[in-house]
Amino acid sequence: MRRWMGVPVAAVMLTACVTINVYFPAAEAKEAAKEFVEKVIGDQAPATAPLPEPAKPGGGLGAVRPQASASDVSRLAARIDWLSLVGIGSAYAQSPDISIKTPAIQAIQSRMASRFDSQLRAHFDSGALGFTNNGTVSVRDAGKIPLGDRVAVNQAVADQGRDSAAVYREIAVANGHPEWEGQIRQVFARQWIESAKGGWWYQDAGGGWKQK
Structure with a gap:
């Protein structure tokens, strides 16, 4: 009897493993979208190197370490991935990274950037087009x-739309989760608007046009 009691527990743990490891990494998707979008529309801001952190006093050899308080212990416990200790890796521990470096994605990005500069940018500047x-x-x-x-221009807009749909699908597939396509599209939709230049037009959530 005792031998069979462990079966439901093992099943629950296996289910937990699957549930934990499959989630949409929104922050990583936003970073990928920003990199992609800014290369398409241009004028990407140069990256700045992070400043080195100042040395903390008392960190040398022989320094007296203060005893951990109860609150310190509680904070440390909250940071431990307890599931990983029993063999269930969490999605957080995997640090997922949305890849946009596949040949297919970069080919689409190159087409979109070229088309944007040669056929679309001037019409964004005039207010004829919008995101x-x-x-x-x-x-x-x-x-x-x-x-x-x-x-x-109408043909270029249609071609840009087809490439946009293709890249959202390709990013989801390239990262092993085709079911993320809709979420990838939503992240990119917000990023096109965030990266739009002053004076360009965009649609709000209700479909109305606004000028940035």
């Missing part, structure tokens, strides 16, 4: 596009 709330580009005011350019 939608679902991660694509849309014609906001066709009247601001010269008549002779409208067919080409």
